[in-house]
Amino acid sequence: MRKLIALVVAFSAVLVIGVVPASAVQYGQPDGNGHPNVGLVVFFEDGIPLWRCSGTLLDSNTFLTAGHCAGADPSGAEPDAAEIWFGSGFPSPIPLGAGFPAAGPNPCAGITGYPCTGDASGTPIPHSDFTFFADFPNTHDVGVVELDAPRAGPYASLAPAGYLDDLATRRGQQDRSFTVVGYGLQSVKPVLSQLRTRMVGTVQLTNLRSSLTDGFNVQTTDSPGNGHGSGGTCFGDSGGPLFVGSTNMIAGVTSFGLNQNCKGTSFFFRMDISDARSFLDDYVALP
DSSP states (O other): OHHHHHHHHHHTGGGTOOOOSSEEEOSOEEOTTSOTTEEEEEEEETTEEEEEEEEEEOSSSEEEEOHHHHSOOTTSOOOOEEEEEOOOOOSSOOOBOTTOSOSSSOTTTTOOSBTTOOSEEEEEEEOTTOOTTTTTTSOOOOEEEEESSOOOOOOOEEOOTTTTGGGSSOTTGGGOEEEEEEESOSBOSSSOBOOSOEEEEEEEEEESSSTTTTTTEEEEEESGGGGTSSOOEEETOOOOEEEETTSSEEEEEEEEEEEETTEEEEEEEESSSHHHHHHHTTTSOOO
């Protein structure tokens, strides 16, 4: 995943913010008002925007995202604040704030709007054991943003403990559909396209018990649904939800991918395992 960083940072220079590994929805369609609990989040350190991700509102105070979004980067950057937008970005992408970037050392000085001032703000908190994929495949890749002020719903829910375990050996698992929602790129070639628009797509389960998943991650298709649907992930943001079917229940958060030009497979850190649940239990009521 570190090989993705240089590419992602390069095409994000227009925003003066780097983007952490993983993905946004590709081969999907604009979400519109389909998932208003899914938001675009920008992380800051000392008032300077670092990177952007996706995430989901779980209750009035808690926004779920990936640990590698909320936590420290290998470069040493460590976010201490976050701003979140819940607009759909359709038919026009969420616009840049007028005058961004500001002259001087702080690109957000005096700027309102994206990527400086969102619909909600809060404090990012990564899983205490997250070490930027050093413990792979149990990456502990989950985090939250605790909001500064309560926000009204709708809210998403979390899958109960062990929800996905019975899929590990079930026949026909490749036909089990999930819904992915996120903000970011729709294509890499021939041009980069569709930043800051909430997109939705459908993916199918590939594996829960490989060396890359090992009970901690969910692997899904990532190239036009692999013939089974319309969805996938591409460079742009992480932390977005993996919803079970067409429900509002989250089975995982977007974590990492093995792909080239956004064609391959994507992986989501599971929310129904004890590692994620023991962290989330401090912030939300668990099913």
